[in-house]
Amino acid sequence: MTNDASTDQDGQSDDRPEFNEAEFKAELTALIPHLRAFSRSLCGNAALADDVAQDALLKAWNARERYIPGSNLKAWTFTILRNQFYSIKRRSWRATSLEPEVAEQTIIATADVEQSVRVNELRRGLDMLQDDQREALILVGASGMSYDEAAEICGCAVGTIKSRVSRARKSLEVIMKAGNFDGEADDVSALDAMNTILAEAKSLAER
């Protein structure tokens, strides 16, 4: 041990419960499935999503001394993942991950083709949403976060989260409605129709 007295845990006199590294590690490990799921929901490309989740996991581990024991670890790690996601997205990946074909290949994983098509519809819809609407919808609608937690993660007011979720839903409803009409059409024309509707939904959502 090369630690000197100034970093000695016992020397801390604030109200914080003592940081227990083994416990932190166990809790962090238990959250890995959620980090992956959140990442994949944000980004349809499985490989990229896992890269982001791994980066976030490592960042969370390296920042462990800044975590306040007893506080919401899931929200804390989701905040890290979210920031990591946008930082990588801004930096680089437009060229790779947003190729529709790539995203689709990674999504179709179940044997139930019809269900896959429907999930892919939503995936495309999600990808069309503005970042702030997509993240709000995923946090509240899929990850089980409360509006309060989602607001904390996104760094905005609870009311803002609520309105983003509601806008996201409205756009996606338009998209899903379009999907129903295409049930028996061939893939190409269905896709064309979908793209038209998606653009429409986006402009509606931005109004």
Add this chain to the structure above:
Amino acid sequence: MTRPVNDKKGSARRSVDDFEDKALPDKIGNRLKKIYDDVLNEPVPDDFLSLLAQADKNQGKS
């Protein structure tokens, strides 16, 4: 979470029948959940676990 949006203006629901009106938000919710839960229920890939194990070792060295 699945509460319908209640600030709809009258004009938005002209030709939409009740069934669709109610079913759509749930379909979105279910599919969104599926995207999330499918990954949530996957076994954690080894590289994730070795990442933490590795971080541990590095720390021990320093």
